[in-house]
Amino acid sequence: MRVDPSTHPTVGTAPDGTVLTSAPQDTAVDHATAAARRVVDALLRTDRTNANLERVAEELNSIAEHLEEHAPAVAERLVDMWAGEGVTRHDPVTGPENAIAPPLVVEGREDGSVQSVVTLTMPYQGPPGHAHGGVSALLLDHLLGVANAWAGRSGATAQLNVRYHRPTPLFEPLTLTGRLVAQDGRKINTIGDIRTADGTVCVSVEALFVDKTVPRPR
Numbered sequence: 171m172r173v174d175p176s177t178h179p180t181v182g183t184a185p186d187g188t189v190l191t192s193a194p195q196d197t198a199v200d201h202a203t204a205a206a207r208r209v210v211d212a213l214l215r216t217d218r219t220n221a222n223l224e225r226v227a228e229e230l231n232s233i234a235e236h237l238e239e240h241a242p243a244v245a246e247r248l249v250d251m252w253a254g255e256g257v258t259r260h261d262p263v264t265g266p267e268n269a270i271a272p273p274l275v276v277e278g279r280e281d282g283s284v285q286s287v288v289t290l291t292m293p294y295q296g297p298p299g300h301a302h303g304g305v306s307a308l309l310l311d312h313l314l315g316v317a318n319a320w321a322g323r324s325g326a327t328a329q330l331n332v333r334y335h336r337p338t339p340l341f342e343p344l345t346l347t348g349r350l351v352a353q354d355g356r357k358i359n360t361i362g363d364i365r366t367a368d369g370t371v372c373v374s375v376e377a378l379f380v381d382k383t384v385p386r387p388r
């Protein structure tokens with residue numbers, strides 16, 4: 171599928187540095203989600219014995235009950251989520267409305283690549299002080315999807331080959347880069363990596379995407 175340049179910015183039609191993801195906005199839902207993200211991080215950092223966690227559990231459950239009371243049926247919510255221009259606000263990588271997302275903000279570059287700088291913290295930990303390998307794969311899989319869109323294509327991941335070169339540190343800025351490198355009919359090859367600030371490659375990926383339209387819920 172060709173991405174429609176009138177609804178999705180693509181290289182050559184949009185300027186260098188175009189933000190391709192839904193950047194966090196000054197809205198109640200983005201504020202609430204950022205607070206939830208902060209809670210997840212703080213729960214991992216807080217003193218296990220002195221933080222009055224029974225009371226914390228009660229308060230958090232009361233918030234969850236309030237949100238559930240106001241939740242429409244799943245089918246209805248899915249239609250709502252997928253309405254509009256289609257750049258997702260709810261995905262687990264870039265979604266400002268998803269507390270699981272770091273969230274990544276991805277920019278398109280005029281050389282055809284996309285880039286995002288992120289600092290990962292405790293919730294994404296695998297080996298001590300370092301990112302979980304599955305998290306790195308998740309972030310790159312999604313970033314490559316955005317790279318395809320910037321290059322004017324879209325597809326589902328058919329293969330994701332991940333090479334872990336060295337542990338990926340938490341608590342310091344990481345640069346994620348992706349680019350579409352080849353196309354053959356419906357098959358799209360896209361590569362990417364995660365580097366530390368000094369340019370050291372921690373993780374690199376090569377992926378095959380296959381152009382296939384998944385219908386939006388309606």
Ligand SMILES: CCCCC/C=C\C/C=C\C/C=C\C/C=C\CCCC(=O)SCCNC(=O)CCNC(=O)[C@H](O)C(C)(C)COP(=O)(O)OP(=O)(O)OC[C@H]1O[C@@H](n2cnc3c(N)ncnc32)[C@H](O)[C@@H]1OP(=O)(O)O
Pocket residue numbers: 173178256257258311312313314315316319324325326327328329355356357378380381382
């Ligand atoms: C997802 C896009 C959303 C819409 C985008 C619109 C705008 C974009 C704007 C912003 C977007 C931002 C981000 C997008 C974000 C991220 C991307 C998320 C990616 C995912 O999170 S996505 C979920 C995980 N992903 C799946 O859930 C796939 C499950 N799977 C299938 O749905 C099928 O399996 C499929 C479709 C892969 C293929 O099925 P199919 O029937 O359509 O195609 P078919 O089998 O005919 O293959 C055709 C040719 O590809 C070769 N081929 C196929 N599969 C291969 C493989 N694995 N290895 C090697 N070669 C393979 C064949 O060998 C043949 O090659 P040849 O033509 O040369 O013979």
